[in-house]
Amino acid sequence: xxxxxxxxxxxxVSRPRRRTGLLLALxxxxxxxxxFLAPLGTLVANSFRTQTGAFTLGNYARFLGDxxxxxxxxxxxxxxxxxxxxxLLIGYPxxxxxxxxxxxxxxxxxxxxxxxxxxxxVIRAYGWLVVLGxxxxxxxxxxxxxxxxxQMLYNDTAVLIGMVHVMLAYMVLPLMGSLDxxxxxxxxxAKGLGASGWTCFWRITLPLxxxxxxxxxxxxFSLTASSFVTPAILGGPKVKLMPYFVYxxxxxxxxxxxxxxxxxVLVVVTTGLLLGYSRLLRRGxxxxxxx
Amino acid sequence: MTxxxxxxxxxxxxxxxxxxxxxxxxxxxxxxxxxLETEPxxxxxxxxxxxxxxxTTLNMIAxxxxxxxxxxxxxxxxxxxxxxxxxxxxxxxxSYALFPHMTVADNVAFGLxxxxxxxxxxxxxxxxxxxTVGLDGMAGRHPRQLSGGQQQRAALARALxxxxxxxxxxxxxxxxxxxxxxxxxxxxxxxxxxxGTTAILVTHDQEEALAVSDRIAxxxxxxxxxxxxxxxxxxxxxxxxxxxxxGEVNALDGVATGGGSCEVAGQRVRATPVGDPxxxxxxxxxxxxxxxxxxxxxxxxxxxxxxxxxxxTRFLGxxxxxxxxxSAGEVTAAxxxxxxxxxxxxxxxxxxxxxxxxxxxxx
Numbered sequence: 001x002x003x004x005x006x007x008x009x010x011x012x013v014s015r016p017r018r019r020t021g022l023l024l025a026l027x028x029x030x031x032x033x034x035x036f037l038a039p040l041g042t043l044v045a046n047s048f049r050t051q052t053g054a055f056t057l058g059n060y061a062r063f064l065g066d067x068x069x070x071x072x073x074x075x076x077x078x079x080x081x082x083x084x085x086x087x088l089l090i091g092y093p094x095x096x097x098x099x100x101x102x103x104x105x106x107x108x109x110x111x112x113x114x115x116x117x118x119x120x121x122v123i124r125a126y127g128w129l130v131v132l133g134x135x136x137x138x139x140x141x142x143x144x145x146x147x148x149x150x151q152m153l154y155n156d157t158a159v160l161i162g163m164v165h166v167m168l169a170y171m172v173l174p175l176m177g178s179l180d181x182x183x184x185x186x187x188x189x190a191k192g193l194g195a196s197g198w199t200c201f202w203r204i205t206l207p208l209x210x211x212x213x214x215x216x217x218x219x220x221f222s223l224t225a226s227s228f229v230t231p232a233i234l235g236g237p238k239v240k241l242m243p244y245f246v247y248x249x250x251x252x253x254x255x256x257x258x259x260x261x262x263x264x265v266l267v268v269v270t271t272g273l274l275l276g277y278s279r280l281l282r283r284g285x286x287x288x289x290x291x
Numbered sequence: 292m293t294x295x296x297x298x299x300x301x302x303x304x305x306x307x308x309x310x311x312x313x314x315x316x317x318x319x320x321x322x323x324x325x326x327l328e329t330e331p332x333x334x335x336x337x338x339x340x341x342x343x344x345x346x347t348t349l350n351m352i353a354x355x356x357x358x359x360x361x362x363x364x365x366x367x368x369x370x371x372x373x374x375x376x377x378x379x380x381x382x383x384x385x386s387y388a389l390f391p392h393m394t395v396a397d398n399v400a401f402g403l404x405x406x407x408x409x410x411x412x413x414x415x416x417x418x419x420x421x422x423t424v425g426l427d428g429m430a431g432r433h434p435r436q437l438s439g440g441q442q443q444r445a446a447l448a449r450a451l452x453x454x455x456x457x458x459x460x461x462x463x464x465x466x467x468x469x470x471x472x473x474x475x476x477x478x479x480x481x482x483x484x485x486x487g488t489t490a491i492l493v494t495h496d497q498e499e500a501l502a503v504s505d506r507i508a509x510x511x512x513x514x515x516x517x518x519x520x521x522x523x524x525x526x527x528x529x530x531x532x533x534x535x536x537x538g539e540v541n542a543l544d545g546v547a548t549g550g551g552s553c554e555v556a557g558q559r560v561r562a563t564p565v566g567d568p569x570x571x572x573x574x575x576x577x578x579x580x581x582x583x584x585x586x587x588x589x590x591x592x593x594x595x596x597x598x599x600x601x602x603x604t605r606f607l608g609x610x611x612x613x614x615x616x617x618s619a620g621e622v623t624a625a626x627x628x629x630x631x632x633x634x635x636x637x638x639x640x641x642x643x644x645x646x647x648x649x650x651x652x653x654x
Contacts, residue, residue: 183391186388189382194453195376
């Protein structure tokens with residue numbers, strides 16, 4: 001039976017084999033449907049209800065009509081974009097450095113890169129509270145230079161520092177994969193045709209690592225836009241981000257439908273931005289990015 | 292050992308000279324004191340097994356590796372320390388190294404862009420070279436939309452369009468299937484002779500080397516064992532390695548008797564000395580290819596040749612293989628299909644033209 005598929009040049013897969021393939025994917029599909037799609041459906045449904053359960057568009061009208069919440073949305077996207085940019089600026093040179101190192105060096109540095117993820121988010125954020133706090137080492141160094149340390153906590157900068165620290169690995173890992181897939185003879189070929197090292201980077205390495213940049217940026221952007229713990233601890237109530245307001249609406253105000261609407265707006269806007277971004281890059285390259 | 296350049300052509304650029312070039316990689320000397328000089332327009336092949344230093348030598352010529360010693364010159368200009376992007380080498384890589392995010396036209400135009408050629412000139416020269424390699428109409432395709440042979444042509448076009456001092460070919464045919472390989476290597480050789488750019492080919496395929504080269508440098512262990520025309524290298528190998536690496540060989544041990552003569556198991560044979568002839572009385576070795584051995588009836592040798600008894604004859608299609616047991620050991624002859632086939636057990640004499648065999652000193 002298995003031969004049936006192979007006779008057709010491997011283009012078609014026989015039915016028993018297709019069934020086996022589905023079986024292999026089943027656990028992942030189940031988890032995705034039960035733990036993501038179903039709750040998302042509930043969330044969307046709730047967001048169109050009043051507190052008493054009647055259908056309404058009021059939650060969205062309230063969100064979109066309120067300049068305060070529009071500002072929160074804008075700030076959330078801004079922090080996510082800045083975190084992404086920060087990770088890219090710090091992560092790309094690091095990924096370039098890792099390319100061509102020995103396996104030993106790569107393994108150690110990759111472990112170092114992943115180490116922030118091994119510590120609980122709360123502990124890590126409290127660590128930054130100490131480091132950036134008025135009695136912390138950074139403030140001490142600034143004072144040693146005879147200057148007055150600025151407020152480094154409970155603002156966007158503190159959130160950015162904390163987020164870049166966590167997110168860096170999500171940027172570097174796809175970048176490393178993307179850089180590794182570049183044929184190592186392309187740069188010598190370009191050099192032989194007269195390209196300087198800098199030109200080789202701009203014309204060969206950078207465009208060919210676009211898939212890794214795109215993947216890394218999408219992961220970092222969406223995780224940052226929806227992150228709660230780190231911004232809550234390092235930013236406090238002054239840094240207004242969407243997940244924080246979902247939390248307060250759900251736990252303090254107990255307005256679950258409105259919390260659902262805020263959450264869903266974030267999902268839609270983030271997804272829309274990522275889709276547009278990926279299409280933009282794809283058109284620029286004239287080829288499939290995730291290949 | 293003069294190079295054969297195509298007749299009727301004016302003097303050209305592209306004279307490469309290597310003088311004592313060395314390279315150490317990972318604590319091991321992979322190229323030791325390589326000397327080499329090409330004629331302009333020559334097709335020279337570095338032939339050898341993997342790890343013999345041929346690719347390392349090519350990469351030093353291209354500038355991707357820096358020589359640890361010695362001198363590399365092109366047309367009398369010392370380029371040993373010049374970085375690759377300031378040399379003028381057209382290189383075709385084994386993987387072709389086409390830029391996957393660019394069209395064929397953009398790949399080919401890359402070198403022209405780096406040389407700040409204007410858009411109109413770029414278009415014209417790209418179109419010209421694509422026609423030369425037979426890729427007209429493919430300009431807008433991406434490399435992944437091309438077959439292996441087409442990718443190879445695109446890589447060749449990209450290397451040629453910059454009108455390089457040297458065309459460097461790093462195993463460019465090894466990723467093609469057998470038929471296409473033969474066709475493309477003949478095409479490339481014909482194109483090279485037409486354009487007249489000096490070409491350096493690196494290959495481990497001896498047939499390929501014999502078929503396309505003006506001269507072959509046979510390399511092993513980081514040194515050149517022999518440099519000569521294909522016929523020389525094939526018929527008159529200088530060392531055991533060259534003899535064994537390129538085809539089958541009869542190696543007969545004897546004592547030199549002066550000039551091109553050698554006494555093998557009490558019988559006199561003649562061959563052409565490679566380099567200085569071994570001194571009279573010195574231990575020597577004669578290399579004879581099976582194709583040049585004639586098997587004559589009877590043992591009337593007129594004082595030359597090796598007498599023996601036919602042990603085995605086998606019809607192999609294009610040739611008849613005949614093994615003769617002589618007092619100097621077995622001698623294998625590959626006779627043409629229309630030769631007189633000796634019977635097994637017959638008394639015969641093996642002989643050859645002295646110019647078709649080599650005589651070398653034996654350590």
